[in-house]
Amino acid sequence: MKPTDKFSGKANVYSRSRPSYPNEYIDYLLSVNSLNETSRVADIGSGTGIxxxxxxxxxxxxxxxEPNDDMRTKAEQDLQRFEQFTSIKGSAEETTLQDNSVDLVIAALAFHWFDQxxxxLECNRILKQEGKVALVWNSRDFKSPLIKGNVEIFKKYCPTFYGFSGGIGEGEEVFNxxxxxxxxxxxxxxxxxxxDFEGFLSRNLSASYSLKESDDEYQxxxxxxxxxxxxxxxxxxIVMPNFTRSYLGNV
Known part of the structure; x- marks a missing residue:
């Protein structure tokens, strides 16, 4: 299955279960990149638009x-009231955006799916001079017994599970x-x-590697x-220990 198809049929559960980002992180992005109402940000792999x-x-x-039709349609339904929202069918490697047209590129919970x-190369093409790229994940705290138990369940039942965040850890060479x-x-x-329970279950079911109802081991x-x-x-x-980790720099 292509990476762009892994979330097909999961747009609704993804939208209602995936967390947003801390206000402190949004403040940081706006401040360090000097973003304002005249700025243009490219959210690559934007999913349902969280x-x-x-x-x-x-x-x-x-x-x-966003390349996935289900995810992009959900975002369009939810965000159409915002005049500054533009939905684009494209990929990280071929965004279809104009040269030197954006002030910041963001990839939220998506970089691990890309041909990096x-x-x-695409970031260098579409960014204005010295514009930066932000890579961000909402990550689980692996010191937590709850998270460790969650990992064991995925390992046991989900054949395509290779780790959270696509297996990219905090200090990976890929960022260098x-x-x-x-x-x-x-x-x-x-x-x-x-x-609550419904939120916890939905969060688990929204993962790309999670089982679907048609799978034998689903129950x-x-x-x-x-x-x-x-x-x-x-x-x-239930409290799921979690933190937002962000990588920001020029490419």
Whole structure:
């Protein structure tokens, strides 16, 4: 299955279960990149528009580039009221955007799906002079017993699970190779997630590697997720230790 097809049929569950980004992170992006109402940001692999929405709410114009039809349609339905929102069917490697046309490129929970060399070339083409690229993930805290239990469930039931965030860890060499001269700024922002059972289950089902109802082990997978929730929840809520990690630099 092509990476662009992995989220087909998951747009609704993705939209309602995936977390947004801390306000502190949005403040940081706007401040360090001097973004304002005249700025244009390309959100590459924009999905259902979670980060796109947060930027639009700050009056930044966003070009949301998404190859998956289901995800892009969901974003268009939810964000059409924003005048500064532009939805584009394109990929990280072929955005269809004009040369030297954007002030910042963002890839939120998406960089691990890209052909990184071709994406780098595309960033250089579409960015204005000295415009930067921001790569961001909402990441689980692996010191947590809850997260460790979650990992074991995915390993047991999901054949295509190779790790969260596409298996890209915090200090991977890929960032040194992607950013110019291996120079970038790494920032971490606390972003713990509080969920009820429905939210916790949906968060697990929204993953690209998660089982679907048509899969043989689906019921056993859901049962394992349910048991995990019951083990660590309190008063019907569970806290998933989470943080937002951001890489920002020139390419």
């Amino acid at each position: 980060l796109t929405r947060q930027l639009l709410e700050r009056n930044v114009s966003v070009l949301a580039v 060399e071709k994406f780098k 190779q992607f950013f110019r001269d291996g120079q970038y700024e790494l920032k971490r922002f606390p972003n713990d997630l509080v969920m 056993h997978f859901v049962e394992a997720i349910t048991n995990l929730f019951e083990k660590y929840s309190h008063n019907g809520k």
